Structures are given as C-alpha cells and as structure tokens.
Amino acid sequence: MPRIHDDDVQAVRERVRVDEVIGEQVALRPAGIGSLKGLCPFHDERTPSFSVRPALGRWHCFGCGERGDVIDFVQRLDGLGFADAVERLAARAGMQLRYVDDGGRPGQRPDPGRAGQRQRLTEAHRVAAEYFAEQLEGPGDGPETARTFLAERGFSREDCARFGVGFAPAGGEALLRHLRGRGFTEDEIVTGGLAGRGQRGLYDRFRGRLVWPIRDVSGATIAFGARRLFDDDRIEAKYVNSPETPLYKKSQALYGLDLAKRDIARRRQVVVVEGYTDVMACHVAGVSTAVATCGTAFGEDHVRIVRRMLGDADGTAEVVFTFDGDEAGQKAALRAFELEEKFSAQTYVAVEPSGQDPCDLRLSSGDAAVAALVAGRVPLFEFAIRSTLDRFDLDNEAGRLAALDAAAPIVANIRDRGLRHRYAVNLDRWLGFLDERFVLDRVRRHSGGRGSGAPEPARPATPAPERDPVTLLERGVLACVLQAPAVLADDFDALDPDAFTAPGHRAVAEAVIAAGGPAEAPVGPAWVATVLDYCTGPVLALAQELSMVELPVGTEEELDRWGRSALAALAGQAATRAVAQARRTLQRLDPQAHAEEYREASAELFRLEAQRREWQQRARGG
Numbered sequence: 001m002p003r004i005h006d007d008d009v010q011a012v013r014e015r016v017r018v019d020e021v022i023g024e025q026v027a028l029r030p031a032g033i034g035s036l037k038g039l040c041p042f043h044d045e046r047t048p049s050f051s052v053r054p055a056l057g058r059w060h061c062f063g064c065g066e067r068g069d070v071i072d073f074v075q076r077l078d079g080l081g082f083a084d085a086v087e088r089l090a091a092r093a094g095m096q097l098r099y100v101d102d103g104g105r106p107g108q109r110p111d112p113g114r115a116g117q118r119q120r121l122t123e124a125h126r127v128a129a130e131y132f133a134e135q136l137e138g139p140g141d142g143p144e145t146a147r148t149f150l151a152e153r154g155f156s157r158e159d160c161a162r163f164g165v166g167f168a169p170a171g172g173e174a175l176l177r178h179l180r181g182r183g184f185t186e187d188e189i190v191t192g193g194l195a196g197r198g199q200r201g202l203y204d205r206f207r208g209r210l211v212w213p214i215r216d217v218s219g220a221t222i223a224f225g226a227r228r229l230f231d232d233d234r235i236e237a238k239y240v241n242s243p244e245t246p247l248y249k250k251s252q253a254l255y256g257l258d259l260a261k262r263d264i265a266r267r268r269q270v271v272v273v274e275g276y277t278d279v280m281a282c283h284v285a286g287v288s289t290a291v292a293t294c295g296t297a298f299g300e301d302h303v304r305i306v307r308r309m310l311g312d313a314d315g316t317a318e319v320v321f322t323f324d325g326d327e328a329g330q331k332a333a334l335r336a337f338e339l340e341e342k343f344s345a346q347t348y349v350a351v352e353p354s355g356q357d358p359c360d361l362r363l364s365s366g367d368a369a370v371a372a373l374v375a376g377r378v379p380l381f382e383f384a385i386r387s388t389l390d391r392f393d394l395d396n397e398a399g400r401l402a403a404l405d406a407a408a409p410i411v412a413n414i415r416d417r418g419l420r421h422r423y424a425v426n427l428d429r430w431l432g433f434l435d436e437r438f439v440l441d442r443v444r445r446h447s448g449g450r451g452s453g454a455p456e457p458a459r460p461a462t463p464a465p466e467r468d469p470v471t472l473l474e475r476g477v478l479a480c481v482l483q484a485p486a487v488l489a490d491d492f493d494a495l496d497p498d499a500f501t502a503p504g505h506r507a508v509a510e511a512v513i514a515a516g517g518p519a520e521a522p523v524g525p526a527w528v529a530t531v532l533d534y535c536t537g538p539v540l541a542l543a544q545e546l547s548m549v550e551l552p553v554g555t556e557e558e559l560d561r562w563g564r565s566a567l568a569a570l571a572g573q574a575a576t577r578a579v580a581q582a583r584r585t586l587q588r589l590d591p592q593a594h595a596e597e598y599r600e601a602s603a604e605l606f607r608l609e610a611q612r613r614e615w616q617q618r619a620r621g622g
Contacts, residue, residue: 002099004086009071012086013525015093018070019054024218025077027265027311028052032550033559034483038311041077042066044304046344048311051548056483057525060548067544069525084119121192121247124184125221128194129213131178132166132206132224143167145229146210153277154363155284162259163212163280168226170208193223193242205242208233212255212276214241214248214294219258223248225276225294239275241295251301254291255279257309263288264309268317271350271374272298272306273358274332278322281359285367287374290358297335303342310345317345320377322358337384341415348377381423384410389430400431404442412446470573474505475546477570478512480563482528482547485518487563492518495567499574507539508546565619572615579608 019028019036031037031051040050040061049063060067066076074085090097100106136143146167150160168175179189186202189195195202209226216222223242228235242248256279257264264270271290273279282290293302298321310317323332340347350373352361362370388407393399407427414420420443428439478500481488497513500506511534512518521527528547535543553559582605589598 002101004083005098005100008090008095008097009086010526010529012089012093012095013057013069013071013529015095016070016089017054018057018059018073018525019052021070021089021092022052022059022073024261026050026308029311033553033555035548035550039308040064040066041308046307051550053483053548055524056528056547058528058544058547060545062545062548065541067548069529078118080118088119117188117191118246120184120188121245122220122222124179124188124192124194125213125223125247127179127182127184128175128224129164129166129221131175132168132211132213133161133164134166135169135174136160136165136167138167142170142208142229149210149227149229153281153359155277155280159280159284162283163256163276164215164221166211166213168204168206168209168211170230172203172207175204175206176202191245192247193245206240209240214253214255215258216253217257217261223250223253223294225255227276239295249301250294250296251299252305253294254302254305255294256283256291257305259283260289260291261309265311268310268345269320270306270310270318270345271320271322272336273322275357275359277359278357281362282370282374285358285362285370287358287370297332298339300339300342303339307344318348318377319343319345320348320350320374321380322350322373334384334387337380337410340380341413347380349380349383350374350377351383381410381414381419382426385423385427386430394431400433404431404433404439408439408442409446411443471502471505473566473570473573474500474502475549476551476566477563478505478508478543479546479549479551480559480566481512481518482531482543483551484559484563485521485527487518487560488567489517489519489521491564491567491571495571496574499570504539504542508535508543511535511539511543561621565621568615568618572612572619575608575612575615579605579612582608 022028022038025041026038028036028038029048031048034053034055036052036054037048038050038052039045039048040063042061043064043066045063050059050061052059057069058067059069059073068076070089071082071085074080074088075082078085078088080088087097098106136146147157150165155165176189176195179194180186186195190197190202194205196205197203206224206226208230210229212225212227213221214223214225223245225239225241228238241250244250255276260270260283267289269289271282271287273282273290273292275292279290279292282288306319310319321332321336336347336349352373356364358370358373361373385407388410389403392403392406394403404427411420411423411427414423421440424440424443425436427443428434428436431439433439477488481492485492492512495509497506497509500509508531511531514534515521515527515530522530528543531547532540532543551559551562553562582601586598586601586605589601591598
C-alpha cells in the first residue's frame with residue numbers, strides 16, 4: 001500500500017512548529033533556555049511537568065512519561081493513525097505530500113474513501129459548515145427569519161461570519177444531498193451526526209434552524225448546535241446539538257474556545273457563559289475570553305480543558321462563571337462550586353441583578369455593561385454561601401441555625417486556611433449571631449478538624465531525590481549534546497564512550513557517535529530524530545528524556561560556558577581514571593625485566609597526566 005515519502009515526513013516535522021500545535025491545546029510559558037512548560041493534556045496535574053523544546057521539535061511529560069514529536073502529539077491527542085496525522089499537519093503547512101510504494105517507486109495517494117475516519121468526518125463537518133453559512137445568506141423566508149433573529153440580538157453579518165453562524169434548510173434532505181454530492185457516504189454522514197436514519201431512510205438532523213458550528217480548539221468544526229426558529233418545528237426543544245460521535249464529546253467541548261484561547265492564555269482568565277449567543281455577545285463586547293458548554297453542565301473534563309488553557313499553577317488566574325439570576329442559575333453555580341477544589345485558579349461568579357444574560361444585557365445596556373458584569377464578579381465561595389442562606393428564614397433563631405448548618409460545610413471545604421477563617425467570620429456577620437467562636441466551632445465540626453481555628457495537619461517530609469554527582473554530570477553532557485550540539489561540536493568526539501560510567505549513558509553516547517557526532521548534526525529536529533534512530537528499548541526512552549530535560553542555564557552565553565565546562569569535567573574524570581589505571585600497570589612492571597614495556601607505560605602515563613591537567617584546567621574555565 002502506498003506510504004508517504006520519508007523525506008516528506010521529515011519535512012513535516014521541520015516545517016510545522018511543535019510549540020504552535022501544542023500551544024493550541026496547552027498554555028505554554030518559558031521554562032529555561034529553549035524550553036516551554038505547561039499542564040500535560042494527557043494526564044491530570046496541577047504543577048506543569050509537560051515540556052516542549054521548539055528547536056528540537058519535541059515534547060516530553062515528566063509526569064506521565066508521554067513524549068514524542070509533533071506527529072506523535074497529533075496522533076496521541078486526536079487518536080489518529082500515523083499517515084492521517086502527517087496529512088493533517090502537511091495540510092496545515094500547505095505541503096503537497098508524495099507517496100511511494102513498498103519498493104520506493106512513486107505511488108498514488110490512497111483512495112480518499114479509505115482515509116482515516118476522523119479525517120473524513122472532520123472534512124464532512126467543514127463542508128456542512130460552509131453549506132449552512134451559505135444558506136443563511138440565501139433567499140426565502142427561512143434565511144430571512146434567521147437573519148432577523150440575529151439582527152434583533154445585535155449581531156452584524158460580520159459577527160455571524162466570525163462565528164460561522166448558518167441556517168439549516170427545512171426540507172429534510174438538503175444537507176444530505178449536498179454531502180452525497182461531495183463524495184461522502186451515508187455511513188459517514190450518519191456516523192458524524194449530520195443525518196439520522198429512520199424508517200423511511202436518512203434525514204437531515206438539523207432542519208429549519210439557526211446553526212452554530214462547534215469547533216475544537218484548533219478551529220476545526222466537530223459538531224453543531226441549532227436553535228428553533230419556527231412554531232411548526234417538529235422538535236420542541238429550543239436548542240438541539242449534534243449527538244456524540246467519534247469527533248464530538250459534549251463533556252469535552254467548549255463553544256468559542258478556538259476564538260478565546262489566545263486571550264485566555266494572555267489575560268489568564270476564562271469567562272464561562274451559558275449559550276452560543278452569550279459567547280458571541282461577550283466577544284463582540286470585548287470580553288474575548290468567553291466560552292460556553294454545549295448542552296451540558298460544566299464538569300470535570302471542562303475543568304481540565306480550562307486548566308490547560310490557563311496553565312495556572314500559582315493560583316493567580318481567574319475562572320468567572322456567569323449564570324442567570326433565577327433558581328436554575330443558582331443551582332448551576334452551586335454545581336460549579338462542587339468543582340472549585342479541582343481548579344488552581346481563583347473562581348468567581350458574575351450575576352446580573354435583574355437576571356439578564358450577557359446577550360440581553362448587551363442589547364439593553366450596551367457593550368460596557370457586559371464588561372462591567374464580568375468586572376463586578378464575586379468569589380464563588382461568597383456566592384455559594386449567600387445562595388445557601390437565601391433558602392432560609394433568617395428572621396428567627398431556628399432559621400439562622402438551620403442556615404448555619406447548611407452553609408458551614410461550604411466554608412469548611414475552602415482549601416485556603418486564611419479564606420476559611422475570613423468566610424467563617426463573614427458567615428457570622430451575615431447571620432447576625434455576633435458570636436464568632438460559636439460559628440467557627442460549627443465550621444470546624446464540618447472540616448474534620450481542619451477548621452479555621454485548628455492547625456493544618458502536618459505533612460510528612462518528602463526527601464529530595466539524591467543523585468551521584470558523576471551521574472548528574474554524565475546526564476548534563478548528554479542533554480547538552482542532544483539539545484545544543486553546536487556547543488560540544490569541537491570536543492565531544494574526543495570523549496571515549498567509556499567516559500560514561502552508567503551503561504545507559506554509554507549507550508546514548510554511542511548512538512550520538514553513530515549519528516555522526518555533534519560536529520555533523522543537522523539544524524533543527526532532524527538531529528535528535530537521527531540519534532533516536534540508533535536507540536532501542538530503555539536506551540530510546542532515556543535518550544528521549546535527556547533531549548527534553550531542563551538545562552541549568554538561562555542564556556546562550558551561559559549555555560556555551562556551562563556545556564564546555566561540563567564536558568571538560570567529564571573528560572577530566574575519565575582521564576583521572578585512566579591515569580590511575582596506567583599507574584597500576586606501571587607498578588606491576590619490572591623496569592629491568594620489561595624495560596621497553598616499562599618505557600612505553602611511563603610515556604603513556606605522562607601523556608595521560610598532561611591530558612588530565614588540560615581537561616581540569618578547561619573545566620575550571622582556563
């Protein structure tokens with residue numbers, strides 16, 4: 001079967017920046033020379049352990065062990081096969097791929113119908129999104145009603161084009177015919193959730209409705225949300241979304257994230273609203289960090305997405321929930337509060353006093369009012385406590401006691417001890433007891449002894465990992481030759497692989513030499529990839545790790561000085577061992593009986609001593 005030409009695969013690795021692809025999924029921040037860090041997208045973590053080295057085209061998670069290049073990342077994230085991942089990245093870079101058969105002769109690209117399922121479904125959604133957008137601009141009562149609906153909510157045609165808003169014709173088979181005409185099979189159309197299968201055959205899932213494309217973080221359409229426009233719509237629900245498909249899991253999708261991601265990372269803020277028009281209103285009003293869930297409550301998967309986008313490890317980022325001021329909105333806020341401890345960011349709630357959502361608020365009071373709504377946010381703790389108190393009659397003692405017992409667990413669950421104490425004191429004031437000790441005691445009972453007045457439980461000390469200095473030095477030299485080969489290009493070849501005492505380090509050094517050594521290293525990702533080709537099993541894993549570890553320097557000048565000094569120190573240690581061995585050899589020889597051999601051993605010892613002094617001097621910067 002034809003495969004992609006090896007040179008084209010390597011060209012994809014070199015032309016598509018790994019940091020740009022990963023940066024669409026993870027907020028990356030500088031972490032030392034040539035390195036970026038963020039929260040791993042493949043396992044749940046609070047402290048960033050996911051490292052990216054753009055110059056090497058590689059990434060590595062020191063938490064879960066996942067690693068690779070840009071192709072591996074796309075494969076792992078989207079569940080794609082190798083060829084599908086390469087083709088997606090090539091399309092991103094505007095590259096035309098060549099295909100060859102098993103004998104290396106030019107071949108034809110595999111039949112599009114046999115391409116990976118995910119790629120085919122993504123393409124079908126792209127075609128559908130374009131079709132719906134075209135229909136919105138077309139003639140007829142349906143598109144006119146849809147355009148009126150949007151205009152009445154303050155959205156211009158430019159706004160609608162930005163969000164890809166469209167209209168699904170009411171006929172029942174319009175999209176189906178269009179997709180068939182573009183070469184998509186019935187199974188692909190149904191599997192993608194674009195059509196349903198009934199007793200009379202296939203039918204369009206979205207009919208006579210305003211349609212929003214739901215996009216993944218890279219901007220690819222993966223599903224649709226549709227709003228009812230007409231009273232004779234056979235589906236009573238105001239909003240319907242695509243069903244779950246190989247592309248779309250509603251618990252893992254946030255509407256508007258593709259447009260909001262850059263400002264989320266820059267402003268370190270996410271604003272969570274409730275609907276498609278609310279997201280549009282916020283962005284048009286300048287609140288460009290707004291996103292919404294897609295027909296489901298905000299859940300743990302959404303938390304993980306938000307944390308990756310924020311890259312927050314120090315608690316300074318913000319997650320702001322906006323909810324309607326009615327009872328349903330309060331319940332939604334309390335559900336969000338249950339997830340609060342899973343965030344590293346500070347959590348807030350913004351509720352408009354009259355109960356207007358951001359779209360209605362913008363219509364009634366303008367863009368500035370939407371921005372003011374978010375700016376007037378209150379801590380989620382406070383909103384949750386006050387919402388709980390509102391359920392009780394606080395005009396009598398029994399009501400206040402019941403309210404205290406209902407609110408105390410909320411206060412007790414606040415992680416930060418200072419905040420716990422502050423909200424316990426506020427709770428006393430809000431209830432009017434004027435007895436802080438009494439309220440603090442109630443909170444303490446619900447915290448398992450962790451309450452505001454109790455000391456924090458002692459945490460067992462975790463000893464810092466210790467490593468042999470020689471091992472650390474060997475790792476440093478190998479990391480440098482993999483990450484910055486030019487620094488060691490002049491001297492690495494002078495090192496014998498036996499200079500590395502750990503067997504794994506020696507094997508990596510042999511792979512570096514087999515790859516041509518740093519003096520022959522190509523620029524960019526090809527160098528590490530070439531070295532890795534000479535590694536297998538545990539040695540491959542070690543080489544991959546060393547290519548990503550953080551170097552203890554901050555500038556190029558420091559890197560050059562440190563790398564050369566580390567190599568000289570390692571060579572000096574090897575020379576010291578060689579000198580000791582040469583002395584032992586000399587001591588075993590009889591100068592009279594083995595005169596010639598003795599003279600040769602003496603000369604070798606002299607040479608090694610001179611070599612050792614030279615390396616030691618260079619290690620000291622001489």
